[in-house]
Amino acid sequence: MPDWRELYQELIxxxxxxxxxxRRPAAANREAQGFNSLCGDRLVLYLQLRDGVIDDxxxxxxxxxxxxxxxxxxxxxxxxxxxxxxxALFRRMHALLTGVPEPEDPAQPxxxxxxxxxxxxxxxxRVKCATLAWHTLHAALAGGQALVSTEx
Amino acid sequence: xxxxxxxxxxxxxxGYDVEAVxxxxxxxxxxxxxxxxxxxxxAATTQKPRVVLAALRQYYERDCANIHRSIHTLGERATEAYxxxxxxxxxxxxxxxxxxxxxxxxxxxxxxxxxxxxxxxQVGPGDEILVTAMEHHSNIVPWQMLGQEKGARLVAAPIxxxxxxxxxxFERRLTPRTRLLAITHVSNALGTINPxxxxxxxxxxxxxxxxVDGAQAxxxxxxxxxxxxxxxxxxxxxxxxxxxxxxxxxxxSEWLERMPPWQGGGDMIRSVSFEATSYxxxxxxxxxxxxxxxxxxxxxxxLDFALQLGLEASAAHEERLRQLATERLKSIPRLRLxxxxxxxxxxxxxxxxxxxxxxxSTLLDQQGIAVRAGHHCAQPLMDRFGVPATSxxxxxxxxxxxxxxxxxxxxxxxxxxxx
Ligand SMILES: Cc1ncc(COP(=O)(O)O)c(C=O)c1O
Numbered sequence: 001m002p003d004w005r006e007l008y009q010e011l012i013x014x015x016x017x018x019x020x021x022x023r024r025p026a027a028a029n030r031e032a033q034g035f036n037s038l039c040g041d042r043l044v045l046y047l048q049l050r051d052g053v054i055d056d057x058x059x060x061x062x063x064x065x066x067x068x069x070x071x072x073x074x075x076x077x078x079x080x081x082x083x084x085x086x087x088a089l090f091r092r093m094h095a096l097l098t099g100v101p102e103p104e105d106p107a108q109p110x111x112x113x114x115x116x117x118x119x120x121x122x123x124x125x126r127v128k129c130a131t132l133a134w135h136t137l138h139a140a141l142a143g144g145q146a147l148v149s150t151e152x
Numbered sequence: 153x154x155x156x157x158x159x160x161x162x163x164x165x166x167g168y169d170v171e172a173v174x175x176x177x178x179x180x181x182x183x184x185x186x187x188x189x190x191x192x193x194x195a196a197t198t199q200k201p202r203v204v205l206a207a208l209r210q211y212y213e214r215d216c217a218n219i220h221r222s223i224h225t226l227g228e229r230a231t232e233a234y235x236x237x238x239x240x241x242x243x244x245x246x247x248x249x250x251x252x253x254x255x256x257x258x259x260x261x262x263x264x265x266x267x268x269x270x271x272x273x274q275v276g277p278g279d280e281i282l283v284t285a286m287e288h289h290s291n292i293v294p295w296q297m298l299g300q301e302k303g304a305r306l307v308a309a310p311i312x313x314x315x316x317x318x319x320x321x322f323e324r325r326l327t328p329r330t331r332l333l334a335i336t337h338v339s340n341a342l343g344t345i346n347p348x349x350x351x352x353x354x355x356x357x358x359x360x361x362x363x364v365d366g367a368q369a370x371x372x373x374x375x376x377x378x379x380x381x382x383x384x385x386x387x388x389x390x391x392x393x394x395x396x397x398x399x400x401x402x403x404x405s406e407w408l409e410r411m412p413p414w415q416g417g418g419d420m421i422r423s424v425s426f427e428a429t430s431y432x433x434x435x436x437x438x439x440x441x442x443x444x445x446x447x448x449x450x451x452x453x454x455l456d457f458a459l460q461l462g463l464e465a466s467a468a469h470e471e472r473l474r475q476l477a478t479e480r481l482k483s484i485p486r487l488r489l490x491x492x493x494x495x496x497x498x499x500x501x502x503x504x505x506x507x508x509x510x511x512x513s514t515l516l517d518q519q520g521i522a523v524r525a526g527h528h529c530a531q532p533l534m535d536r537f538g539v540p541a542t543s544x545x546x547x548x549x550x551x552x553x554x555x556x557x558x559x560x561x562x563x564x565x566x567x568x569x570x571x
Binding site for chain 2: 003004007008013038040041042062063064065066123125126129
C-alpha cells in the first residue's frame with residue numbers, strides 16, 4: 001500500500017508552501033505553458049537563455065502541491081545549467097516519475113533533491129501532476145511559444 | 153428486496169433501513185488503503201446492486217442472443233427482456249408510451265442524437281440555443297457543434313453566487329430568436345435542482361422546445377416527464393445503479409416521428425435496396441445496430457431496484473445526510489462550500505484555502521474515502537466561481553451518517569497533514 005508520506009515528503013510540502021522562483025524573470029526569452037486538462041491546472045515556465053545556458057528561470061500558475069513543488073524544484077535545480085543538461089534531466093525525471101526502470105549509467109545526471117518526487121510513481125492518478133513542469137520545460141527548450149497538454 | 157423499507161431496529165426516522173440497502177451492494181463491503189470504503193463519488197457513477205449484477209449474468213449465461221432478428225428461444229427471451237426494459241423505463245419516467253423511449257449509450261449519446269437530428273431541423277442561421285451557466289460539457293459541446301454548423305449562437309443564462317438560475321436573466325434570454333432550451337435538471341457540480349416546471353412553461357409559452365439533461369436527477373428525485381411536459385429527457389444508466397454504456401432518451405412522439413434517424417445500419421430500417429432505404433418506426437429508427445442488450449436489461453433491474461427502494465424514501469434519507477454534511481463542512485475553518493441553492497441534492501462541492509483539490513482527494517483516499525477532484529466537466533462553471541477545480545462529495549441511497557462524520561474528520565486531518 002503506497003503511503004501518503006512517500007508522496008508528501010516535507011521537502012515537497014515546503015516547496016508547495018514557499019515555491020522558489022515563482023516569478024517571471026525580467027529578461028525571459030523563452031516561455032511555455034503547461035495545461036493539465038484533467039484538473040484544469042496551468043503553469044507557465046519562463047527561461048532566460050543565453051549562449052545555451054539558463055541564466056534565469058521562473059514559473060507562475062496555480063496547481064496542486066505535487067505540480068507546484070515539482071516546478072519549484074525544477075527551477076531551483078536548473079538555474080545556471082546548460083540547455084543540454086536540462087534536456088538530459090528531463091529524460092531522467094520522466095523515467096523516474098513514470099516508473100520506467102533505468103539502466104545503470106554513470107553519465108546520468110544526479111537526482112539530488114529531485115529524488116523526493118519519486119514517490120509519485122506509486123500514485124498513478126498523480127503522475128501527470130509531477131510531469132507537467134518537466135514537459136513544459138521540454139517545450140520551452142524546444143523554442144517558441146508552446147502550449148503543452150498532459151493529454152498527449 | 154421488498155423488506156428494504158420495512159421498519160427495523162437499524163431504521164432511521166422514516167423507517168429507512170440503510171444497512172439493508174448497503175448489503176445489496178457487494179462493492180461497498182471492501183477495504184481501501186486499509187480502511188472501510190466510504191464511497192462519496194456517486195455523481196460520477198454509482199455502485200451496482202446484486203439484482204443488476206444478476207441480470208447481467210442471466211443474460212450472458214442463459215438468454216444470450218441478438219434481439220429483433222433471431223427466431224429461436226434464446227432470441228425470443230432476449231427480445232422480450234429488452235422490450236420489457238422499455239416498458240419499465242416508460243413507467244419509471246411517466247412517459248405516455250413505450251415508443252417514446254429510445255435506448256442509447258448514455259446521456260452524452262442522447263444529447264448528441266437530439267442535437268444531430270432534432271437540432272438540425274430546428275435551428276438555422278442567426279438562431280439562438282439557450283443553455284445555462286451550470287451545464288455539464290455534454291450539454292454544451294453538442295449545441296456548440298450544431299451552432300457552428302448552422303451559424304447559430306449558444307447563449308448561457310447566468311447563475312447567482314448561491315448557484316441558482318437568476319429568473320429575470322433567464323427570461324430575458326428567451327427571445328424570438330431562441331429555438332431551443334437545453335437545461336440540466338440537477339447540476340452535477342453544485343447539486344442545484346432547477347425549477348423545471350416553471351422554466352419549461354416559460355419556454356413553451358414562446359413555443360420553444362426544451363431538452364432536459366436528467367443525468368444527475370433520476371437517482372435522487374422522482375421524475376415524471378408528462379407532468380414536466382419537457383420535449384426530451386435524457387439520462388445515463390450508470391448514475392442510477394445500472395451498468396455503464398447504456399442510457400435513455402425520452403422524446404415526445406410527435407417529435408420523434410418527425411425527426412430523421414441519426415445513425416444508419418441494421419435494425420433501424422424497414423427495407424433496404426441500393427436505390428433507397430425506408431426507415432423502421434419509432435423508436436427503432438434511432439437504435440441502429442446491435443444495442444447494449446445486457447446493459448438495457450440490467451438497466452430495467454436497476455430502475456426496479458430504485459422504485460422498490462422508494463425514490464421518496466431514499467431522497468428523504470439523502471436529504472437528511474445532505475443537511476448533516478452541509479452543517480459539518482460549514483463548521484470546518486477555511487472551507488468554502490460552492491453551491492448553496494435552496495433546492496439541491498446531495499452534492500457538496502468545496503475548496504480548502506491553500507490546499508488543492510487533487511491533494512485533498514489523494515489524502516482522503518488514503519483514509520478510504522472516495523471523492524472527486526477536478527472541474528467536473530463544467531469548466532465554464534468553475535470560471536464563474538473563480539476556482540480551477542473543487543473537491544466534490546456526492547451522496548447516494550446507501551451512504552450513512554457515520555460516513556459523513558468520517559468525511560468531516562478526514563477533511564480536518566487533510567488540513568493537518570498539509571499544514
Ligand atoms: C449533468 C450531467 N450531464 C451529462 C453527463 C454525461 O453522462 P455520461 O458521461 O454518462 O454520458 C453527466 C455525467 O457526468 C452529468 O453529470
